[in-house]
Amino acid sequence: MSTPPGSRVWLAIVVAGVGTFLLRASFLFLFERVGGAPPRLERALRYVPAAVLAALVVPALAAPDGVPTVVGNDRLLAGALAALVAWRTESVLATIVAGMVALVALGAVGGAL
Amino acid sequence: MTQEGAEPGMETAGTESPVTVGSDSDTMGSRESFLAGVRAVAPIIVGIVPFGLVAGAAAVNAGLTLLDAVGLSVVVFAGASQLAAIGLFGDGAPLALVVVTVLVINLRLVMYSASIAPELLDEPRRWRALSAYLLTDQAYALSVTRFEREPGTSRRSFYLGAAAPLWAAWQVCTVIGAVVGARVPPWLPLDFAVPLTFLALLVPAVKGRATAAAAAVGGGLATVGVGLPLEAGLMVGAVAGVLAGLLTEAVVGPDAVGAGEDEPGGGHA
Numbered sequence: 001m002s003t004p005p006g007s008r009v010w011l012a013i014v015v016a017g018v019g020t021f022l023l024r025a026s027f028l029f030l031f032e033r034v035g036g037a038p039p040r041l042e043r044a045l046r047y048v049p050a051a052v053l054a055a056l057v058v059p060a061l062a063a064p065d066g067v068p069t070v071v072g073n074d075r076l077l078a079g080a081l082a083a084l085v086a087w088r089t090e091s092v093l094a095t096i097v098a099g100m101v102a103l104v105a106l107g108a109v110g111g112a113l
Numbered sequence: 114m115t116q117e118g119a120e121p122g123m124e125t126a127g128t129e130s131p132v133t134v135g136s137d138s139d140t141m142g143s144r145e146s147f148l149a150g151v152r153a154v155a156p157i158i159v160g161i162v163p164f165g166l167v168a169g170a171a172a173v174n175a176g177l178t179l180l181d182a183v184g185l186s187v188v189v190f191a192g193a194s195q196l197a198a199i200g201l202f203g204d205g206a207p208l209a210l211v212v213v214t215v216l217v218i219n220l221r222l223v224m225y226s227a228s229i230a231p232e233l234l235d236e237p238r239r240w241r242a243l244s245a246y247l248l249t250d251q252a253y254a255l256s257v258t259r260f261e262r263e264p265g266t267s268r269r270s271f272y273l274g275a276a277a278p279l280w281a282a283w284q285v286c287t288v289i290g291a292v293v294g295a296r297v298p299p300w301l302p303l304d305f306a307v308p309l310t311f312l313a314l315l316v317p318a319v320k321g322r323a324t325a326a327a328a329a330v331g332g333g334l335a336t337v338g339v340g341l342p343l344e345a346g347l348m349v350g351a352v353a354g355v356l357a358g359l360l361t362e363a364v365v366g367p368d369a370v371g372a373g374e375d376e377p378g379g380g381h382a
Binding site for chain 1: 153178181184189191198211223233244246248258300302310311312314323324328335336340346350351352353358359367
Protein backbone atom coordinates (compact mmCIF):
# COMPACT_ATOMS: atom_id res chain seq x y z
CA MET A 1 0.00 0.00 0.00
CA SER A 2 2.97 2.34 -0.21
CA THR A 3 2.97 4.70 -3.11
CA PRO A 4 6.45 5.44 -4.37
CA PRO A 5 7.77 8.98 -3.89
CA GLY A 6 6.53 11.63 -6.27
CA SER A 7 9.65 12.07 -8.35
CA ARG A 8 9.79 8.36 -9.12
CA VAL A 9 6.09 8.29 -9.98
CA TRP A 10 6.77 11.04 -12.47
CA LEU A 11 9.70 9.17 -13.94
CA ALA A 12 7.39 6.23 -14.64
CA ILE A 13 4.67 8.51 -16.01
CA VAL A 14 7.07 10.22 -18.41
CA VAL A 15 8.70 7.01 -19.64
CA ALA A 16 5.30 5.33 -20.09
CA GLY A 17 3.99 8.44 -21.83
CA VAL A 18 6.90 8.73 -24.24
CA GLY A 19 6.66 5.01 -25.00
CA THR A 20 2.93 5.27 -25.62
CA PHE A 21 3.51 8.22 -27.93
CA LEU A 22 6.05 6.20 -29.91
CA LEU A 23 3.52 3.38 -30.28
CA ARG A 24 0.96 5.85 -31.58
CA ALA A 25 3.40 7.60 -33.89
CA SER A 26 5.00 4.41 -35.23
CA PHE A 27 3.38 3.91 -38.62
CA LEU A 28 2.36 7.53 -39.04
CA PHE A 29 6.07 8.14 -39.61
CA LEU A 30 7.30 4.73 -40.74
CA PHE A 31 5.08 4.61 -43.83
CA GLU A 32 6.48 7.94 -44.92
CA ARG A 33 9.98 6.46 -44.97
CA VAL A 34 9.04 3.42 -47.01
CA GLY A 35 6.70 5.33 -49.33
CA GLY A 36 3.32 4.13 -48.10
CA ALA A 37 2.03 0.82 -46.85
CA PRO A 38 3.30 -2.28 -48.67
CA PRO A 39 0.40 -3.86 -50.65
CA ARG A 40 0.24 -7.00 -48.52
CA LEU A 41 0.08 -5.04 -45.32
CA GLU A 42 -2.47 -2.72 -46.84
CA ARG A 43 -4.71 -5.70 -47.62
CA ALA A 44 -4.49 -6.80 -44.00
CA LEU A 45 -5.17 -3.30 -42.74
CA ARG A 46 -8.51 -3.27 -44.52
CA TYR A 47 -9.78 -5.73 -41.92
CA VAL A 48 -8.59 -3.78 -38.89
CA PRO A 49 -11.72 -1.62 -38.46
CA ALA A 50 -14.19 -4.53 -38.49
CA ALA A 51 -11.96 -6.70 -36.30
CA VAL A 52 -11.13 -3.98 -33.77
CA LEU A 53 -14.64 -2.58 -33.54
CA ALA A 54 -16.06 -6.05 -32.92
CA ALA A 55 -13.32 -6.76 -30.37
CA LEU A 56 -14.32 -3.58 -28.54
CA VAL A 57 -18.09 -4.02 -28.83
CA VAL A 58 -18.82 -7.70 -28.30
CA PRO A 59 -17.11 -8.07 -24.89
CA ALA A 60 -18.76 -4.84 -23.71
CA LEU A 61 -22.15 -6.35 -24.52
CA ALA A 62 -21.64 -10.05 -23.89
CA ALA A 63 -19.35 -9.81 -20.85
CA PRO A 64 -20.05 -6.45 -19.18
CA ASP A 65 -18.83 -7.67 -15.81
CA GLY A 66 -15.78 -9.48 -17.09
CA VAL A 67 -17.43 -12.87 -17.58
CA PRO A 68 -19.37 -13.85 -20.70
CA THR A 69 -23.04 -13.88 -19.68
CA VAL A 70 -26.18 -14.48 -21.71
CA VAL A 71 -29.00 -15.06 -19.23
CA GLY A 72 -30.13 -11.89 -17.45
CA ASN A 73 -27.62 -9.75 -19.34
CA ASP A 74 -29.45 -6.47 -19.99
CA ARG A 75 -26.56 -5.01 -21.96
CA LEU A 76 -26.61 -7.90 -24.41
CA LEU A 77 -30.32 -7.54 -24.97
CA ALA A 78 -30.15 -3.76 -25.32
CA GLY A 79 -27.14 -4.13 -27.61
CA ALA A 80 -28.96 -6.60 -29.85
CA LEU A 81 -31.82 -4.17 -30.22
CA ALA A 82 -29.36 -1.35 -30.92
CA ALA A 83 -27.63 -3.48 -33.56
CA LEU A 84 -30.94 -3.92 -35.31
CA VAL A 85 -31.50 -0.18 -35.22
CA ALA A 86 -27.97 0.45 -36.49
CA TRP A 87 -28.53 -1.92 -39.38
CA ARG A 88 -31.91 -0.46 -40.35
CA THR A 89 -31.12 3.24 -39.88
CA GLU A 90 -27.32 3.50 -40.19
CA SER A 91 -27.66 6.33 -37.68
CA VAL A 92 -25.27 6.56 -34.74
CA LEU A 93 -27.66 8.74 -32.77
CA ALA A 94 -30.64 6.43 -33.28
CA THR A 95 -28.46 3.48 -32.26
CA ILE A 96 -27.34 5.16 -29.05
CA VAL A 97 -30.81 6.34 -28.12
CA ALA A 98 -32.34 2.92 -28.75
CA GLY A 99 -29.65 1.11 -26.78
CA MET A 100 -29.69 3.54 -23.85
CA VAL A 101 -33.47 3.63 -23.57
CA ALA A 102 -33.60 -0.15 -23.75
CA LEU A 103 -30.94 -0.57 -21.08
CA VAL A 104 -32.52 1.93 -18.69
CA ALA A 105 -35.96 0.38 -19.27
CA LEU A 106 -34.65 -3.14 -18.68
CA GLY A 107 -32.98 -1.94 -15.50
CA ALA A 108 -36.19 -0.33 -14.31
CA VAL A 109 -38.23 -3.44 -15.08
CA GLY A 110 -35.67 -5.69 -13.44
CA GLY A 111 -35.52 -3.43 -10.38
CA ALA A 112 -39.29 -3.43 -10.05
CA LEU A 113 -39.60 -7.22 -10.10
CA MET B 114 -8.45 -0.80 -53.02
CA THR B 115 -5.04 0.69 -53.49
CA GLN B 116 -5.37 4.39 -53.16
CA GLU B 117 -2.11 6.18 -53.56
CA GLY B 118 -2.99 9.31 -51.70
CA ALA B 119 -4.67 11.15 -54.51
CA GLU B 120 -8.21 10.64 -55.80
CA PRO B 121 -9.80 8.81 -52.93
CA GLY B 122 -13.25 9.64 -54.21
CA MET B 123 -13.55 6.94 -56.84
CA GLU B 124 -14.01 3.93 -54.62
CA THR B 125 -17.73 3.57 -54.35
CA ALA B 126 -18.57 4.99 -57.75
CA GLY B 127 -20.10 2.60 -60.27
CA THR B 128 -21.61 -0.05 -58.07
CA GLU B 129 -25.04 0.79 -56.74
CA SER B 130 -25.89 4.27 -55.79
CA PRO B 131 -23.32 5.76 -53.49
CA VAL B 132 -24.33 6.17 -49.90
CA THR B 133 -26.88 8.93 -49.91
CA VAL B 134 -25.58 11.30 -47.33
CA GLY B 135 -25.88 14.95 -48.16
CA SER B 136 -25.20 16.49 -51.52
CA ASP B 137 -21.67 17.58 -50.67
CA SER B 138 -20.25 14.28 -51.82
CA ASP B 139 -17.11 15.60 -53.50
CA THR B 140 -15.12 17.54 -50.98
CA MET B 141 -15.98 19.06 -47.66
CA GLY B 142 -14.50 22.22 -46.30
CA SER B 143 -12.23 22.00 -43.30
CA ARG B 144 -14.66 23.81 -41.04
CA GLU B 145 -17.48 21.52 -42.08
CA SER B 146 -15.32 18.45 -41.58
CA PHE B 147 -14.14 19.67 -38.18
CA LEU B 148 -17.72 20.16 -37.05
CA ALA B 149 -18.65 16.74 -38.39
CA GLY B 150 -15.90 15.31 -36.21
CA VAL B 151 -17.17 17.19 -33.17
CA ARG B 152 -20.70 15.95 -33.79
CA ALA B 153 -19.47 12.39 -34.22
CA VAL B 154 -17.54 12.40 -30.95
CA ALA B 155 -20.23 14.13 -28.87
CA PRO B 156 -22.04 10.96 -27.72
CA ILE B 157 -18.71 9.30 -26.98
CA ILE B 158 -17.72 12.20 -24.76
CA VAL B 159 -20.89 11.69 -22.74
CA GLY B 160 -19.96 8.04 -22.51
CA ILE B 161 -16.40 8.54 -21.27
CA VAL B 162 -17.39 10.90 -18.45
CA PRO B 163 -17.76 8.11 -15.87
CA PHE B 164 -14.51 6.53 -17.04
CA GLY B 165 -12.63 9.83 -16.80
CA LEU B 166 -13.99 10.49 -13.32
CA VAL B 167 -12.75 7.07 -12.25
CA ALA B 168 -9.32 7.79 -13.73
CA GLY B 169 -9.08 10.81 -11.45
CA ALA B 170 -10.71 9.34 -8.35
CA ALA B 171 -8.82 6.04 -8.48
CA ALA B 172 -5.50 7.87 -8.68
CA VAL B 173 -6.20 9.86 -5.54
CA ASN B 174 -7.54 6.79 -3.75
CA ALA B 175 -4.31 4.97 -4.61
CA GLY B 176 -2.30 7.65 -2.87
CA LEU B 177 -1.27 9.74 -5.87
CA THR B 178 -1.59 13.51 -5.85
CA LEU B 179 -3.92 15.56 -8.06
CA LEU B 180 -0.88 16.56 -10.09
CA ASP B 181 0.10 12.91 -10.59
CA ALA B 182 -3.43 12.11 -11.76
CA VAL B 183 -3.44 14.98 -14.23
CA GLY B 184 0.08 14.04 -15.31
CA LEU B 185 -1.05 10.53 -16.16
CA SER B 186 -4.00 11.81 -18.14
CA VAL B 187 -1.97 14.42 -20.03
CA VAL B 188 1.26 12.51 -20.57
CA VAL B 189 -0.08 9.00 -21.15
CA PHE B 190 -3.65 9.82 -22.22
CA ALA B 191 -4.88 6.22 -22.54
CA GLY B 192 -7.61 5.24 -20.10
CA ALA B 193 -7.26 1.49 -19.63
CA SER B 194 -3.49 1.71 -19.21
CA GLN B 195 -3.86 4.59 -16.77
CA LEU B 196 -6.13 2.56 -14.51
CA ALA B 197 -3.68 -0.34 -14.60
CA ALA B 198 -0.79 1.99 -13.75
CA ILE B 199 -2.76 3.52 -10.88
CA GLY B 200 -3.43 0.07 -9.46
CA LEU B 201 0.26 -0.81 -9.62
CA PHE B 202 1.36 2.51 -8.11
CA GLY B 203 -1.04 1.89 -5.25
CA ASP B 204 0.45 -1.56 -4.66
CA GLY B 205 3.94 -0.10 -4.59
CA ALA B 206 4.92 -2.19 -7.63
CA PRO B 207 8.33 -1.68 -9.26
CA LEU B 208 8.25 1.26 -11.64
CA ALA B 209 9.60 -0.82 -14.52
CA LEU B 210 6.53 -3.04 -14.17
CA VAL B 211 4.28 0.01 -14.37
CA VAL B 212 5.96 1.14 -17.57
CA VAL B 213 5.87 -2.30 -19.22
CA THR B 214 2.23 -2.80 -18.25
CA VAL B 215 1.22 0.52 -19.77
CA LEU B 216 3.09 -0.20 -22.99
CA VAL B 217 1.68 -3.71 -23.40
CA ILE B 218 -1.88 -2.49 -22.87
CA ASN B 219 -1.26 0.25 -25.42
CA LEU B 220 0.25 -2.03 -28.06
CA ARG B 221 -3.04 -1.95 -29.95
CA LEU B 222 -2.34 1.69 -30.76
CA VAL B 223 0.32 0.46 -33.21
CA MET B 224 -2.45 -1.23 -35.14
CA TYR B 225 -4.49 1.96 -35.23
CA SER B 226 -1.43 3.91 -36.28
CA ALA B 227 -0.86 1.57 -39.23
CA SER B 228 -4.52 1.55 -40.19
CA ILE B 229 -5.01 5.32 -40.13
CA ALA B 230 -1.56 6.27 -41.45
CA PRO B 231 -2.37 5.98 -45.17
CA GLU B 232 -5.11 8.57 -44.65
CA LEU B 233 -2.88 11.05 -42.86
CA LEU B 234 0.44 10.64 -44.70
CA ASP B 235 -0.06 13.80 -46.75
CA GLU B 236 -0.21 15.92 -43.62
CA PRO B 237 2.87 17.74 -42.37
CA ARG B 238 5.04 15.91 -39.85
CA ARG B 239 4.31 18.24 -36.98
CA TRP B 240 0.65 17.69 -37.55
CA ARG B 241 1.08 13.95 -37.70
CA ALA B 242 2.89 14.10 -34.36
CA LEU B 243 -0.14 15.86 -32.88
CA SER B 244 -2.46 13.25 -34.42
CA ALA B 245 -0.33 10.53 -32.88
CA TYR B 246 -0.56 12.09 -29.44
CA LEU B 247 -4.34 12.31 -29.77
CA LEU B 248 -4.80 8.77 -31.15
CA THR B 249 -7.34 6.73 -29.15
CA ASP B 250 -9.74 3.86 -29.77
CA GLN B 251 -12.45 6.42 -30.28
CA ALA B 252 -10.64 8.88 -32.57
CA TYR B 253 -9.39 5.97 -34.67
CA ALA B 254 -12.77 4.27 -34.99
CA LEU B 255 -14.67 7.44 -35.83
CA SER B 256 -12.12 8.64 -38.38
CA VAL B 257 -11.34 5.42 -40.21
CA THR B 258 -15.03 4.62 -40.73
CA ARG B 259 -15.80 8.19 -41.75
CA PHE B 260 -13.02 8.33 -44.35
CA GLU B 261 -14.23 5.04 -45.79
CA ARG B 262 -17.82 6.18 -46.11
CA GLU B 263 -17.26 9.79 -47.08
CA PRO B 264 -13.98 10.07 -48.93
CA GLY B 265 -14.50 13.80 -49.53
CA THR B 266 -14.00 14.57 -45.83
CA SER B 267 -11.05 16.77 -44.95
CA ARG B 268 -8.87 14.26 -43.13
CA ARG B 269 -7.07 16.46 -40.68
CA SER B 270 -10.10 18.58 -39.81
CA PHE B 271 -12.39 15.68 -39.09
CA TYR B 272 -9.70 13.90 -37.09
CA LEU B 273 -8.95 16.97 -35.03
CA GLY B 274 -12.67 17.62 -34.52
CA ALA B 275 -13.13 14.12 -33.16
CA ALA B 276 -9.89 13.75 -31.20
CA ALA B 277 -9.36 17.15 -29.55
CA PRO B 278 -12.70 17.44 -27.68
CA LEU B 279 -12.18 13.93 -26.38
CA TRP B 280 -8.77 14.94 -25.06
CA ALA B 281 -10.17 18.04 -23.37
CA ALA B 282 -13.08 16.14 -21.83
CA TRP B 283 -10.71 13.48 -20.52
CA GLN B 284 -8.56 16.05 -18.76
CA VAL B 285 -11.53 17.87 -17.23
CA CYS B 286 -13.06 14.60 -16.01
CA THR B 287 -9.76 13.52 -14.49
CA VAL B 288 -9.55 16.72 -12.46
CA ILE B 289 -13.18 16.52 -11.36
CA GLY B 290 -12.78 12.86 -10.46
CA ALA B 291 -9.62 13.55 -8.46
CA VAL B 292 -11.12 16.49 -6.59
CA VAL B 293 -14.77 15.52 -6.17
CA GLY B 294 -14.70 11.75 -6.66
CA ALA B 295 -16.54 9.60 -9.17
CA ARG B 296 -20.24 9.65 -8.59
CA VAL B 297 -22.65 8.90 -11.41
CA PRO B 298 -26.25 7.87 -10.68
CA PRO B 299 -26.30 4.06 -10.96
CA TRP B 300 -29.51 4.05 -12.98
CA LEU B 301 -27.89 6.21 -15.68
CA PRO B 302 -25.44 3.96 -17.54
CA LEU B 303 -23.64 6.71 -19.46
CA ASP B 304 -20.67 4.44 -20.16
CA PHE B 305 -22.92 2.34 -22.38
CA ALA B 306 -22.83 5.12 -25.00
CA VAL B 307 -19.27 4.15 -25.96
CA PRO B 308 -19.88 0.53 -27.04
CA LEU B 309 -23.13 1.66 -28.66
CA THR B 310 -21.23 4.16 -30.79
CA PHE B 311 -18.71 1.51 -31.76
CA LEU B 312 -21.62 -0.79 -32.59
CA ALA B 313 -23.14 1.83 -34.88
CA LEU B 314 -19.76 2.11 -36.65
CA LEU B 315 -19.26 -1.65 -36.78
CA VAL B 316 -22.49 -2.54 -38.55
CA PRO B 317 -21.77 -0.62 -41.78
CA ALA B 318 -18.09 -1.66 -41.62
CA VAL B 319 -19.23 -5.24 -42.27
CA LYS B 320 -19.63 -5.22 -46.04
CA GLY B 321 -19.49 -8.88 -46.97
CA ARG B 322 -18.15 -12.27 -45.99
CA ALA B 323 -14.53 -11.30 -45.41
CA THR B 324 -15.25 -8.35 -43.13
CA ALA B 325 -17.98 -10.39 -41.43
CA ALA B 326 -15.43 -13.10 -40.66
CA ALA B 327 -13.02 -10.48 -39.31
CA ALA B 328 -15.73 -9.12 -37.03
CA ALA B 329 -17.02 -12.52 -35.90
CA VAL B 330 -13.59 -13.84 -34.99
CA GLY B 331 -12.43 -10.53 -33.51
CA GLY B 332 -15.53 -10.14 -31.35
CA GLY B 333 -15.70 -13.80 -30.39
CA LEU B 334 -12.09 -14.17 -29.31
CA ALA B 335 -12.07 -10.85 -27.48
CA THR B 336 -15.10 -12.02 -25.51
CA VAL B 337 -13.59 -15.40 -24.69
CA GLY B 338 -10.38 -13.66 -23.63
CA VAL B 339 -12.09 -10.89 -21.70
CA GLY B 340 -10.58 -12.05 -18.41
CA LEU B 341 -7.01 -12.09 -19.68
CA PRO B 342 -4.62 -9.57 -18.13
CA LEU B 343 -3.22 -6.54 -19.97
CA GLU B 344 -6.25 -6.23 -22.25
CA ALA B 345 -4.79 -9.17 -24.14
CA GLY B 346 -8.24 -10.32 -25.26
CA LEU B 347 -8.71 -7.15 -27.30
CA MET B 348 -5.33 -7.44 -28.97
CA VAL B 349 -5.60 -11.18 -29.64
CA GLY B 350 -9.14 -10.80 -30.96
CA ALA B 351 -8.23 -7.94 -33.26
CA VAL B 352 -5.18 -9.68 -34.75
CA ALA B 353 -7.05 -12.98 -35.17
CA GLY B 354 -9.94 -11.09 -36.74
CA VAL B 355 -7.65 -9.54 -39.33
CA LEU B 356 -6.20 -12.97 -40.13
CA ALA B 357 -9.72 -14.40 -40.44
CA GLY B 358 -10.58 -11.63 -42.87
CA LEU B 359 -7.52 -12.36 -45.00
CA LEU B 360 -8.21 -16.08 -44.93
CA THR B 361 -11.81 -15.62 -45.98
CA GLU B 362 -10.68 -13.27 -48.71
CA ALA B 363 -8.30 -15.93 -50.00
CA VAL B 364 -11.18 -18.41 -50.22
CA VAL B 365 -14.19 -16.38 -51.40
CA GLY B 366 -12.49 -13.23 -52.64
CA PRO B 367 -12.62 -9.73 -51.19
CA ASP B 368 -15.88 -8.05 -50.26
CA ALA B 369 -17.32 -6.13 -53.17
CA VAL B 370 -17.04 -2.48 -52.28
CA GLY B 371 -20.41 -0.84 -51.96
CA ALA B 372 -22.33 -3.96 -53.05
CA GLY B 373 -22.75 -6.29 -50.10
CA GLU B 374 -24.81 -9.44 -50.27
CA ASP B 375 -28.09 -8.50 -48.74
CA GLU B 376 -27.85 -4.79 -49.46
CA PRO B 377 -26.47 -3.65 -46.11
CA GLY B 378 -25.71 -0.26 -47.60
CA GLY B 379 -29.32 0.46 -48.45
CA GLY B 380 -30.14 2.71 -45.56
CA HIS B 381 -32.71 5.42 -45.64
CA ALA B 382 -32.60 8.00 -48.38
